[in-house]
Amino acid sequence: MDHEATCELLELAALEPGGLDRLMAGDTVAAQAVAGHLAGCPSCSDELARLSIASTFIRADLRELPAPELRDRTLATVRAMGVSRGQLPSSDASTPTVVVGGPSGRPRLGWIATIAAAIALSVVATSLVVGQRSEDQVATQAGTMAVLEDVIQATVAITSRSDVQRVSLVGTTDSTLEGSVAFSPSSTQLIVVATGLKTPPAGQEYRFWVQINGARKRVEKMVVGPNLAYWVGPSSAISRVSERAAFGVSLVDINRQGAATDPVLIGGL
Amino acid sequence: MVRGPQGQIDDAILVQELVRGSETALEALYDRHAAGVFAQAYRLTSDRGIAEEVVQDAFLRLWNRAESFDPSKGSLAAWLYAVAHNRSIDRLRAARRRPDLVAPGFAAGSGADSAEATDRLGSGGIVVGGAAPTPGPEEAATAAARSDAIRTALAALPDVERTVILLAYQAELSQVEIAERLGWPLGTVKTRTRRALLRLREALGAEYMPGGEFEAVPASAGVDR
Numbered sequence: 001m002d003h004e005a006t007c008e009l010l011e012l013a014a015l016e017p018g019g020l021d022r023l024m025a026g027d028t029v030a031a032q033a034v035a036g037h038l039a040g041c042p043s044c045s046d047e048l049a050r051l052s053i054a055s056t057f058i059r060a061d062l063r064e065l066p067a068p069e070l071r072d073r074t075l076a077t078v079r080a081m082g083v084s085r086g087q088l089p090s091s092d093a094s095t096p097t098v099v100v101g102g103p104s105g106r107p108r109l110g111w112i113a114t115i116a117a118a119i120a121l122s123v124v125a126t127s128l129v130v131g132q133r134s135e136d137q138v139a140t141q142a143g144t145m146a147v148l149e150d151v152i153q154a155t156v157a158i159t160s161r162s163d164v165q166r167v168s169l170v171g172t173t174d175s176t177l178e179g180s181v182a183f184s185p186s187s188t189q190l191i192v193v194a195t196g197l198k199t200p201p202a203g204q205e206y207r208f209w210v211q212i213n214g215a216r217k218r219v220e221k222m223v224v225g226p227n228l229a230y231w232v233g234p235s236s237a238i239s240r241v242s243e244r245a246a247f248g249v250s251l252v253d254i255n256r257q258g259a260a261t262d263p264v265l266i267g268g269l
Numbered sequence: 270m271v272r273g274p275q276g277q278i279d280d281a282i283l284v285q286e287l288v289r290g291s292e293t294a295l296e297a298l299y300d301r302h303a304a305g306v307f308a309q310a311y312r313l314t315s316d317r318g319i320a321e322e323v324v325q326d327a328f329l330r331l332w333n334r335a336e337s338f339d340p341s342k343g344s345l346a347a348w349l350y351a352v353a354h355n356r357s358i359d360r361l362r363a364a365r366r367r368p369d370l371v372a373p374g375f376a377a378g379s380g381a382d383s384a385e386a387t388d389r390l391g392s393g394g395i396v397v398g399g400a401a402p403t404p405g406p407e408e409a410a411t412a413a414a415r416s417d418a419i420r421t422a423l424a425a426l427p428d429v430e431r432t433v434i435l436l437a438y439q440a441e442l443s444q445v446e447i448a449e450r451l452g453w454p455l456g457t458v459k460t461r462t463r464r465a466l467l468r469l470r471e472a473l474g475a476e477y478m479p480g481g482e483f484e485a486v487p488a489s490a491g492v493d494r
Contacts, residue, residue: 008463011463011466011467012444012459012462012463014466015434015437015438015444015462015463015466016437016441016443016444017441050470051470054466054469054470054473055466057415057419057473058419058438058466058469058470058473059438061415061416061419061420062419062423062434062435062438062439063311063317063438063439064304064307064308064311064312065304065307065308065420065423065435065439066303066304066307066320066321066324067317067321067435067439067440068435070303070307070321070324070325071296071299071300071303073321073325074299074303074324074325074328074329075292075295075296075299077325077328077329078295078328078329078332079292081329082329082332082333083332083333085287085288085289085290085332
């Protein structure tokens with residue numbers, strides 16, 4: 001193996017995490033050839049030392065830089081979840097802006113605010129618990145907040161899609177219940193959130209469903225938290241949604257199939 | 270319009286614009302401070318995913334609570350770094366992880382002393398005692414200059430080279446993975462990453478590297494395949 005081939009292997013190894021260490025371990029034919037060359041070549045050994053130091057500096061420095069695409073993600077997050085302010089124009093006319101009031105006519109920020117309110121409740125709860133110095137409870141609350149934030153991230157991802165559709169859910173017997181659904185038929189991604197649902201009785205659970213042409217299809221069990229019930233994920237049923245589709249949440253016995261009980265929350269396109 | 274030493278619009282003015290709903294002001298503040306916020310969060314968590322979430326949290330908080338920023342009480346950078354610190358700890362708690370050991374100098378940032386930083390870290394539950402010692406002023410200055418040199422060289426790279434070097438060193442993708450992600454031939458990826466590495470090494474030069482100078486990158490270094 002000559003200088004040029006050795007240097008190329010060293011440089012390529014330096015570009016991968018632990019690459020130089022693996023190459024120096026000498027457990028491949030190429031690595032053994034490099035080791036053989038380095039043993040008799042002081043200049044390439046020096047090059048290895050310099051390369052190792054340089055790649056360490058460069059890797060450490062680049063790891064502390066945010067990825068370029070984080071800028072767009074951050075600005076989109078603020079547009080979707082930020083408080084409404086008097087809008088001044090963006091510097092970039094091509095940058096999409098949040099349209100307050102989507103195809104369904106419901107303010108886009110309104111239902112995201114529902115989630116934000118739930119997070120605010122968790123923050124308050126966390127503050128109270130911190131005052132009592134209960135580390136386990138703090139961790140539990142922090143975990144709840146993290147889940148809620150994950151829900152928000154999913155919300156932002158779905159609502160940023162061009163084919164997003166939204167549905168408001170209202171309580172059928174309890175006016176304090178409300179919820180929202182957002183979904184993207186092309187991606188089949190869906191999120192449903194609801195506030196006001198109490199913890200279901202033992203042996204029962206809340207299930208979210210979609211009804212198309214009179215046929216009700218169970219989507220999934222709702223996760224019920226202290227301030228928010230939700231479900232997020234893909235659902236093939238969403239790809240077939242028509243204008244006459246209905247959406248709802250029903251309380252169902254755990255051992256029972258489907259979701260064919262009277263809804264506690266309902267809405268339609 | 271109040272401008273800073275480099276002719277930049279003052280942060281406080283941009284925050285006022287932000288209160289009025291200016292996305293342009295938000296973009297300018299992001300461009301000015303996001304790297305620092307990200308670095309702060311990354312040093313505390315050693316997790317790029319968490320650090321990215323912290324950046325989003327910090328700028329969302331800035332947008333939502335811009336009125337609460339009082340320039341007479343401190344700089345916007347300090348305000349954002351405090352948010353980043355707190356959110357990093359929250360995220361680590363949520364993940365039930367201990368924060369990484371942090372030397373006081375890292376947490377202090379410019380303009381704060383180590384004792385103050387230690388107090389803040391202690392109140393946040395950060396372990397300081399076992400951390401590596403803070404570099405001295407000369408070492409810190411050298412590290413900062415070295416970092417500037419790398420970042421300047423990175424900004425000057427052709428887009429294709431910057432893309433592959435960031436995928437290699439930030440995303441820690443292998444050459445094969447980069448080729449798959451970008452849909453480029455593996456040979457092209459190897460050529461471009463090697464060339465980018467050579468240019469960054471050249472930027473480090475003898476000044477920031479023990480052991481001598483590097484040769485300048487020849488214009489013909491590597492040929493795209």
